[in-house]
Amino acid sequence: MRIGTRGSRLAMAQADKVCRMLRERGIDAEPVVIKTSGDIHTSEPLHVIKGGVGAFVREIDEFLLNGEVDAAVHSLKDVPTKRPPGLATAAVLRRESALDVAISRSGERLSELKEGAVVGTSSTRRAALIKRHYPGLVTKNIRGNVDTRLRKLRDGEYDAILLAEAGLIRLGISLPVERLDPYEFVPSANQGVIAVVARPGTAAFEAASALNDFDTWLETRVERLITSALDGGCVVPMGAYARRAGDDLDVVCEVLSLDGRRQARVRERIPVDGYEAHAMRLAESLAANGGKELVEEAKRELKG
Numbered sequence: 188m189r190i191g192t193r194g195s196r197l198a199m200a201q202a203d204k205v206c207r208m209l210r211e212r213g214i215d216a217e218p219v220v221i222k223t224s225g226d227i228h229t230s231e232p233l234h235v236i237k238g239g240v241g242a243f244v245r246e247i248d249e250f251l252l253n254g255e256v257d258a259a260v261h262s263l264k265d266v267p268t269k270r271p272p273g274l275a276t277a278a279v280l281r282r283e284s285a286l287d288v289a290i291s292r293s294g295e296r297l298s299e300l301k302e303g304a305v306v307g308t309s310s311t312r313r314a315a316l317i318k319r320h321y322p323g324l325v326t327k328n329i330r331g332n333v334d335t336r337l338r339k340l341r342d343g344e345y346d347a348i349l350l351a352e353a354g355l356i357r358l359g360i361s362l363p364v365e366r367l368d369p370y371e372f373v374p375s376a377n378q379g380v381i382a383v384v385a386r387p388g389t390a391a392f393e394a395a396s397a398l399n400d401f402d403t404w405l406e407t408r409v410e411r412l413i414t415s416a417l418d419g420g421c422v423v424p425m426g427a428y429a430r431r432a433g434d435d436l437d438v439v440c441e442v443l444s445l446d447g448r449r450q451a452r453v454r455e456r457i458p459v460d461g462y463e464a465h466a467m468r469l470a471e472s473l474a475a476n477g478g479k480e481l482v483e484e485a486k487r488e489l490k491g
């Protein structure tokens with residue numbers, strides 16, 4: 188199997204992991220690096236790049252649809268909700284961590300950083316959460332892959348940066364980090380989940396399906412149903428986090444204003460049985476509790 192991937196160290200680590208898992212099942216698999224525009228325009232904030240992170244996924248989709256690769260590996264949180272006909276998620280790997288972490292130059296926690304300390308993030312969600320929970324800190328845009336961000340932190344351009352813990356784990360980077368409580372710092376929908384995409388009906392799709400983790404599938408479905416019901420997209424400061432707990436899923440979702448001052452939030456345990464209808468109901472109550480206005484407001488302000 189030819190496994191399409193972007194060429195960043197994180198993307199390669201993810202593709203290598205999928206190839207390893209396939210080989211353990213007796214399937215010959217090798218990564219094929221596809222260079223996307225995201226790897227070329229690395230300085231603009233993501234919400235400025237046409238199509239956002241989803242644009243990079245769409246470029247890889249073309250290789251899949253043309254049959255130049257048999258499957259592709261993505262961070263699921265970067266995969267847009269609208270998918271081209273002929274492609275589907277064959278598997279999601281077991282999620283290791285959905286959490287955001289903070290890494291500071293001094294080793295201090297966010298609550299210990301001094302007034303005016305600069306926190307690097309390119310995500311509107313993480314920036315709004317910092318403004319909400321740590322109003323004394325200043326957020327500053329940061330781009331580049333995980334290694335670049337860590338270098339910018341060391342170089343003193345930032346006092347702390349925020350990253351997905353999953354990325355650090357996959358890159359084998361062990362640094363002292365502050366793990367942020369997912370019920371306070373609600374992660375992005377599908378954060379920390381690796382997805383394998385392929386063409387349904389192909390042998391590659393069938394082979395990749397064997398890697399699916401059912402609990403992660405349920406969790407990511409719920410998170411995605413909620414964000415797509417609110418039309419959250421990847422630039423709106425919105426989080427959704429579901430966790431399987433026995434026969435239930437513990438779900439939290441929220442939308443913030445860009446300045447972090449206003450918030451719409453819902454937290455509820457829903458049964459696994461009939462989870463899709465329950466997720467839609469949560470989305471409706473989030474929308475009705477001010478979420479819809481906050482999504483529209485954020486989109487207006489980001490366009491302007």
Ligand SMILES: NCc1[nH]cc(CCC(=O)O)c1CC(=O)O
Pocket residue numbers: 240262263264265349350351353354377378379380381
């Ligand atoms: N948007 C970039 C991106 N896409 C996936 C990950 C990390 C791994 C993951 O969440 O699966 C990251 C980096 C980050 O958010 O720190």
